[in-house]
Amino acid sequence: ARPPRRAASASVHVRSSALPPSLSKSAAAYLSSAPSGGAHVLPDLPYDYSALEPAVSAETMELHHSKHHNTYVTNLNASLEKLDAAASAGDASAIIGLQGALKFNGGGHVNHSLFWENLCAKGSSEAPTSGPLKEAIDARFGDFEAMKKEVSAMTVGVQGSGWGWLGFDAKTGRIEAATCPNQDPLHATTGLVPLLGIDVWEHAYYVDYRNVRPNYVNAIWDVVDWSKVEERLVAAAAK
Amino acid sequence: MNPQKLPLSALFASAAFASAASLELPQLPYGYDALEPVISQKTLMTHHTKHHAKYVNTANQLIESGDAALKDLSQEQIMTFYQDNIGLFNNVAQSWNHNFYWHCMKPGGGGEPQGKLADKITHDFGSFGNFMDEMESAALTAFGSGWAWLGYYQDEQKLVVVKTTGAGNPITDGIVPILTIDVWEHAYYLDYQEKRKAYVNAFFDKLVDWEFAEMNYAAFATGKEEL
Numbered sequence: 466a467r468p469p470r471r472a473a474s475a476s477v478h479v480r481s482s483a484l485p486p487s488l489s490k491s492a493a494a495y496l497s498s499a500p501s502g503g504a505h506v507l508p509d510l511p512y513d514y515s516a517l518e519p520a521v522s523a524e525t526m527e528l529h530h531s532k533h534h535n536t537y538v539t540n541l542n543a544s545l546e547k548l549d550a551a552a553s554a555g556d557a558s559a560i561i562g563l564q565g566a567l568k569f570n571g572g573g574h575v576n577h578s579l580f581w582e583n584l585c586a587k588g589s590s591e592a593p594t595s596g597p598l599k600e601a602i603d604a605r606f607g608d609f610e611a612m613k614k615e616v617s618a619m620t621v622g623v624q625g626s627g628w629g630w631l632g633f634d635a636k637t638g639r640i641e642a643a644t645c646p647n648q649d650p651l652h653a654t655t656g657l658v659p660l661l662g663i664d665v666w667e668h669a670y671y672v673d674y675r676n677v678r679p680n681y682v683n684a685i686w687d688v689v690d691w692s693k694v695e696e697r698l699v700a701a702a703a704k
Numbered sequence: 705m706n707p708q709k710l711p712l713s714a715l716f717a718s719a720a721f722a723s724a725a726s727l728e729l730p731q732l733p734y735g736y737d738a739l740e741p742v743i744s745q746k747t748l749m750t751h752h753t754k755h756h757a758k759y760v761n762t763a764n765q766l767i768e769s770g771d772a773a774l775k776d777l778s779q780e781q782i783m784t785f786y787q788d789n790i791g792l793f794n795n796v797a798q799s800w801n802h803n804f805y806w807h808c809m810k811p812g813g814g815g816e817p818q819g820k821l822a823d824k825i826t827h828d829f830g831s832f833g834n835f836m837d838e839m840e841s842a843a844l845t846a847f848g849s850g851w852a853w854l855g856y857y858q859d860e861q862k863l864v865v866v867k868t869t870g871a872g873n874p875i876t877d878g879i880v881p882i883l884t885i886d887v888w889e890h891a892y893y894l895d896y897q898e899k900r901k902a903y904v905n906a907f908f909d910k911l912v913d914w915e916f917a918e919m920n921y922a923a924f925a926t927g928k929e930e931l
Contacts, residue, residue, distance in 0.1 A: 532898040569847045624794055625849035625870040625888070647848040647869075666848070667889035668898065676754040676890060 507538045508578050516586045520684040525672045533668055537573030544570055572648035576628055580662045585690035598695035601640045616642045617682050626666045632657025633701040658701040661694045727767065729760045730803050738811040742910045747894045755890055756802040763795035783873055797871040801851060805886045809911040817914040821921040828863040836908065842867040843904045849888040854917065855879035856924050880924045883917040
């Protein structure tokens with residue numbers, strides 16, 4: 466049985482302008498009353514480390530989940546503790562100073578939580594042939610293959626570390642292709658609701674594909690969980 | 705731009721640093737297996753023949769198809785004046801950065817710098833240990849792909865540690881590169897996986913070529929720096 470899904474919708478709201486004392490007290494109260502005492506947790510994968518082979522090896526999955534994602538969670542929690550202290554003290558300068566670490570580690574946690582959930586074993590999910598996701602893909606890209614081609618090209622083209630995304634634009638009601646650098650989270654950065662993420666940090670593929678990012682991006686489509694992508698689209702469109 | 709700062713290429717002893725018109729993949733200063741076991745042959749081959757080579761090839765294509773003026777500029781000039789042209793900057797800078805990085809390592813490297821550079825490090829950082837703390841911190845806190853540098857900030861005549869992201873090179877801030885370490889994941893992932901700290905420590909313990917760094921410093925220090 467799949468373990469309960471957690472953390473996929475974890476989000477961190479941080480204000481970067483000065484907090485008046487009354488607000489800083491309530492921010493601290495929020496942080497300490499948050500789930501798990503304010504601490505984020507590494508979510509369990511919905512499958513074994515070997516489930517995504519051959520697209521992604523068990524070795525990569527274990528490193529990626531238990532090392533990289535875990536570090537983001539640990540460092541996010543540490544940054545939030547510092548934020549709590551800074552907020553309680555009404556120290557705007559310290560709050561602002563934490564932005565980089567919060568975006569990086571918070572984004573890392575959010576992104577990877579989304580990522581694990583939009584992947585599944587090869588053959589256990591098929592590209593949609595009807596329904597809202599297919600309609601949205603066709604409306605924006607023409608057809609599924611065209612969408613794959615465009616998203617792949619953009620994702621392969623990310624300079625350095627970053628992510629490729631399919632996202633939902635609530636303003637237009639359409640889906641869009643996007644990329645973000647480093648661990649910048651899609652929604653906070655662009656306003657698009659994340660539907661499908663593809664990690665192209667080198668750690669996501671280097672063991673299996675070395676420098677050949679295009680082969681990895683090509684292969685990852687085999688292990689996308691389309692039902693999850695559609696579930697996210699339906700939820701986003703309903704708001 | 706202060707003409708004394710450019711071109712760096714004229715001042716590096718290695719013939720591998722050249723102008724953009726003849727951008728070539730330079731040979732490594734050592735064999736692919738020379739840095740084992742600290743950096744494996746597999747990593748060096750992939751890093752040099754795939755990553756570095758691609759940057760050089762792409763840079764050449766962009767120079768060929770770009771402004772005619774590009775062909776008369778040095779790599780450093782392109783990096784300085786074409787920062788807004790992301791593709792051109794990234795590929796020329798990464799070609800330069802990797803060439804520089806290979807020279808920052810040698811088999812049987814490590815230890816500490818000597819002579820004027822050693823004195824200047826002690827003067828500007830307090831101690832070599834303090835400098836290493838800053839350097840390690842920079843190497844470990846680059847958010848994503850990047851580089852950590854020891855550089856010489858000419859305006860203030862002092863050594864600085866800086867980190868850059870992606871293809872960034874400190875010469876665009878008027879800082880002369882003295883030494884660098886590549887912390888893009890491709891530089892260490894096959895050998896160290898996520899353990900970037902182990903790679904950085906091993907680089908400084910076993911590979912760093914301080915003579916190259918001393919030579920770079922000597923090329924730019926006027927000898928009149930306050931000590």
